[in-house]
Every structure is written in C-alpha cells, then in structure tokens.
Amino acid sequence: MERYLVQCADDAFKILADEGEWDTRLSSASSRLFTSQQACESAPQPIKDALAEVKTATNFPDKSNALRRAITAILSEFARRDNPSD
Numbered sequence: 858m859e860r861y862l863v864q865c866a867d868d869a870f871k872i873l874a875d876e877g878e879w880d881t882r883l884s885s886a887s888s889r890l891f892t893s894q895q896a897c898e899s900a901p902q903p904i905k906d907a908l909a910e911v912k913t914a915t916n917f918p919d920k921s922n923a924l925r926r927a928i929t930a931i932l933s934e935f936a937r938r939d940n941p942s943d
Contacts, residue, residue: 861896862896862897862900862904863935865889865890866890866927866931868889869886869889869890869924869928872889873924879917880917883920883924886924887911887912890908890927891912900931900934903930904927904934907923907926907927907930907931910923910926911923911924911927
C-alpha cells in the first residue's frame with residue numbers, strides 16, 4: 858500500500874475533526890480518501906472493501922461509520938507493515 862493512502866486517511870481524519878457543517882465534513886473527508894485511484898487499487902482487499910463501503914454509503918450514520926472503518930483499516934494496515942514484530 859502506498860504511503861500516500863495513509864496520508865489521505867490522516868487528512869480525512871483531520872477534516873472530520875475540524876469545525877463546520879457535519880455533512881460538508883463527511884463529503885470532504887470521503888473525497889479525500891479517493892484522491893488517488895491508483896493508491897486505492899494497490900491497497901489490500903480489506904481496505905478496498907472499506908473504501909467501497911464509503912462510496913456506497915448514502916445516509917449520515919452509514920457514511921460516518923464507513924469513514925471511521927476505512928480510516929481505521931488504512932492506519933492499522935500501515936502500522937502492521939511499519940512494525941511487523943507487533
């Protein structure tokens with residue numbers, strides 16, 4: 858997985874934690890996760906599944922939960938690869 862996708866997940870988290878209208882932040886964070894289609898395509902299957910869930914979620918609670926799961930999946934995968942002994 859490209860480190861770029863990890864940066865996108867971090868940016869998406871920061872967008873969600875920022876101030877402003879919640880629906881605008883959800884939309885912006887979702888968009889940030891898909892800025893590089895190539896990075897998404899090279900990701901492991903669990904991350905692809907989480908990103909697909911973000912794309913298909915339409916209502917507020919589903920989109921919010923899907924974003925949380927995708928960000929967690931991306932950052933967890935990066936942590937595992939960065940610290941293989943854990």
